[in-house]
Amino acid sequence: MAEKVLMKGNEAIAISAIRNGVDGYFGYPITPQSEVMETLMKEKPWETTGMVVLQAESEVSSINMVYGGASCGKKVMTSSSSPGVSLMCEGISYMAGAELPCVIVDVMRGGPGLGTIQPSQGDYNQIVKGGGHGDDHNIVIAPASAQDMYDFVDWGFELAFKYRNPVVILADGVIGQMMEKVEMHPMKPRMTDEEIREKAPWATTGKPSWRNYNIITSLSLDSDIQEEFNRKLHAKYALIEENEVKYSEYMTEDAEYLFTAFGCSSRICEAAVDILRSEGIRAGLLRPITLFPFPHKEIKRLAARMKSMMSIELNFGQMAEDVRLAVEGQCPVGFYGRQGGNIFTPEEVVAEFKKFNNIQ
Amino acid sequence: MNIEDIKKPENIVYRKPALLTDNIMHYCPGCSHGTVHKLIAEVIDEMGIQDKTIGISPVGCSVFAYNYIDIDWQEAAHGRAPALATATKRLCPDKYVFTYQGDGDLASIGTAEIIHACSRGENIVVIFINNGIYGMTGGQMAPTTLLGMKTSTTPYGRDAKLNGFPIKITEMLAELDGTAYITRQSVHTAPAARKAKNAIRKAFEYSSKGIGLSFVEIVATCNSGWKLSPVEANRWMEEHMFEKYPPGDIKDILK
Ligand SMILES: Cc1ncc(C[n+]2csc(CCOP(=O)(O)OP(=O)(O)O)c2C)c(N)n1
Ligand code: SF4
Ligand SMILES: [Mg+2]
Numbered sequence: 001m002a003e004k005v006l007m008k009g010n011e012a013i014a015i016s017a018i019r020n021g022v023d024g025y026f027g028y029p030i031t032p033q034s035e036v037m038e039t040l041m042k043e044k045p046w047e048t049t050g051m052v053v054l055q056a057e058s059e060v061s062s063i064n065m066v067y068g069g070a071s072c073g074k075k076v077m078t079s080s081s082s083p084g085v086s087l088m089c090e091g092i093s094y095m096a097g098a099e100l101p102c103v104i105v106d107v108m109r110g111g112p113g114l115g116t117i118q119p120s121q122g123d124y125n126q127i128v129k130g131g132g133h134g135d136d137h138n139i140v141i142a143p144a145s146a147q148d149m150y151d152f153v154d155w156g157f158e159l160a161f162k163y164r165n166p167v168v169i170l171a172d173g174v175i176g177q178m179m180e181k182v183e184m185h186p187m188k189p190r191m192t193d194e195e196i197r198e199k200a201p202w203a204t205t206g207k208p209s210w211r212n213y214n215i216i217t218s219l220s221l222d223s224d225i226q227e228e229f230n231r232k233l234h235a236k237y238a239l240i241e242e243n244e245v246k247y248s249e250y251m252t253e254d255a256e257y258l259f260t261a262f263g264c265s266s267r268i269c270e271a272a273v274d275i276l277r278s279e280g281i282r283a284g285l286l287r288p289i290t291l292f293p294f295p296h297k298e299i300k301r302l303a304a305r306m307k308s309m310m311s312i313e314l315n316f317g318q319m320a321e322d323v324r325l326a327v328e329g330q331c332p333v334g335f336y337g338r339q340g341g342n343i344f345t346p347e348e349v350v351a352e353f354k355k356f357n358n359i360q
Numbered sequence: 361m362n363i364e365d366i367k368k369p370e371n372i373v374y375r376k377p378a379l380l381t382d383n384i385m386h387y388c389p390g391c392s393h394g395t396v397h398k399l400i401a402e403v404i405d406e407m408g409i410q411d412k413t414i415g416i417s418p419v420g421c422s423v424f425a426y427n428y429i430d431i432d433w434q435e436a437a438h439g440r441a442p443a444l445a446t447a448t449k450r451l452c453p454d455k456y457v458f459t460y461q462g463d464g465d466l467a468s469i470g471t472a473e474i475i476h477a478c479s480r481g482e483n484i485v486v487i488f489i490n491n492g493i494y495g496m497t498g499g500q501m502a503p504t505t506l507l508g509m510k511t512s513t514t515p516y517g518r519d520a521k522l523n524g525f526p527i528k529i530t531e532m533l534a535e536l537d538g539t540a541y542i543t544r545q546s547v548h549t550a551p552a553a554r555k556a557k558n559a560i561r562k563a564f565e566y567s568s569k570g571i572g573l574s575f576v577e578i579v580a581t582c583n584s585g586w587k588l589s590p591v592e593a594n595r596w597m598e599e600h601m602f603e604k605y606p607p608g609d610i611k612d613i614l615k
Contacts, residue, residue: 023451024447024450024451026447052447052450052451054446054447054450056443056476057472057473057475057476058472060440060443060472060473061440061443061446061472061473061476062443064436064437064440064443064444064473065443065444065446065447066447067434067436067437067440067443067444067447068416068434068436068443068444068445068446068447068448068451069447069448069451071434071444071448072414072447072448072451072452074451076447076451090437091437091440094437098435204414204432204433204434204448205432205452206410206411206412206413206414206431206432206452206455207410207411207413207430207431207432208411209411213426213430213431213432213433214432214433215426215432215433215434215435216433216434216435217426217433217434217435218435219423219435
């Protein structure tokens with residue numbers, strides 16, 4: 001049996017980074033995710049695995065440190081919360097354009113502006129639809145437990161290197177702050193220089209005589225070359241949509257009504273499904289685990305046999321738009337959400353469900 | 361005697377540095393960028409560190425620096441090169457890491473990045489090309505633009521009331537404990553270029569000693585932006601830029 005330890009989601013990110021051979025973490029404090037860097041600093045991984053941990057002067061700097069480290073073929077990451085991620089968007093776009101792998105953790109809080117420090121899912125559009133200027137996509141994975149926080153670091157880097165693309169772990173304040181038991185997997189060593197040369201032959205590792213020099217850039221002044229590159233990027237995104245969609249289903253087998261929810265909302269919806277089932281109402285839940293790529297096909301397939309669907313989010317219905325696109329009008333799609341850092345209870349979700357479906 | 365008889369190794373007094381590529385430079389004739397590139401290429405070659413050097417080029421006229429020197433390069437967002445360099449050096453401590461930044465890049469949009477890289481004492485080299493103008497975007501005011509100097513956004517000359525004062529960022533950085541070597545040079549004459557090259561070499565050597573950041577400002581010309589011929593631009597630089605930005609060493613902690 002692997003070791004199980006009680007920890008916060010944010011701590012799980014830090015511990016997982018050390019245990020999964022991450023080379024560098026660069027960050028700037030912001031609630032509700034400061035425990036990530038605090039845990040790393042306490043653990044001093046530079047003395048054990050050699051991992052570099054640095055508190056940057058801003059999120060603008062931390063994402064550009066990630067850009068520099070990723071350019072060297074290293075496994076590098078940062079974490080922040082909504083306002084900080086806004087500052088990172090230029091850097092994220094540059095990394096998409098330079099095709100650099102990295103993992104960015106966004107522990108979302110209520111917005112807009114400085115907003116609240118309480119949980120939110122209000123940055124869905126910002127992160128899932130792009131994350132910076134230009135015609136690009138992040139790979140976005142949405143944890144719903146401290147265990148997911150732990151596991152998604154390694155999975156995130158696997159996807160990031162496989163596709164040479166930024167990966168965002170889109171969490172929320174609940175998942176970051178909540179304490180749960182986390183199962184530790186065996187330690188993975190950091191990549192050797194040899195492995196980096198093999199895995200990232202494009203990286204700036206110093207030009208030896210036997211190869212041309214490597215350039216990490218997102219610049220081309222020629223429209224045709226840029227268009228060609230954008231086509232290549234979009235072929236990559238199509239491949240990601242083909243191969244990497246991940247979701248989970250709860251009580252969908254015989255369901256007549258379907259909730260869609262991600263992150264902490266999906267945990268609350270599971271409890272709402274249980275309440276409805278206890279009253280004889282056949283409800284189920286689809287939780288997208290990858291938000292890009294989005295489980296369009298699976299939602300479309302399930303929608304064909306639903307009386308209705310409802311998207312439950314801590315925002316004003318950002319994912320609901322994607323759900324409606326996927327459903328293609330096969331059944332009505334409702335929405336319920338809370339904002340500003342407020343969270344719905346399962347009972348509240350059940351009441352809204354009944355209102356939407358005219359069930360007494 | 362024909363030309364082939366003269367072309368002997370012992371007779372060669374000048375050649376293109378081995379590490380300058382054959383790509384045609386996009387810089388305007390007379391621009392200082394090309395000269396500084398040449399000096400950097402020579403230093404890297406002479407130190408034998410081509411396979412250990414990573415250059416970080418910024419947004420600015422030198423954005424295509426990566427086309428000209430035969431080493432691995434990262435192209436940074438406007439102002440952010442010191443952040444890239446910080447991570448690169450910390451993750452690859454056996455490498456020589458340098459940034460190459462303009463005055464707009466380093467002293468305006470990237471002020472936070474350079475100050476904190478200096479303050480942390482990152483073991484990197486910074487080459488700072490101060491031409492007192494935004495060359496790439498067509499000659500707008502830079503933080504280093506002199507009072508009275510005309511640019512496309514100060515068409516009547518820089519006015520302190522309206523535009524603030526020119527910033528002597530190099531002197532500011534010398535105040536920070538993390539900097540090891542800070543110097544100001546120029547490349548407008550052969551002797552000046554020789555001195556600048558020595559300074560660049562010293563900066564590269566210092567960067568492997570673990571003693572902090574080395575910073576070489578080059579007071580440079582942008583004849584296109586200044587709307588002067590190359591020769592006039594050199595004269596104008598000597599007469600005006602040197603008064604505000606006098607060449608010479610500002611800090612050397614090993615001296
Ligand atoms: C975020 C951002 N803002 C503005 C620009 C436009 N821009 C490109 S280069 C430049 C100024 C460059 O001036 P300097 O750093 O002095 O370099 P020079 O061209 O003079 O060598 C600006 C404003 C940009 N590329 N990115
Ligand atoms: S615009 Fe100025 S800085 Fe740019 S290449 Fe021409 S002379 Fe050099
Ligand atoms: Mg300039």
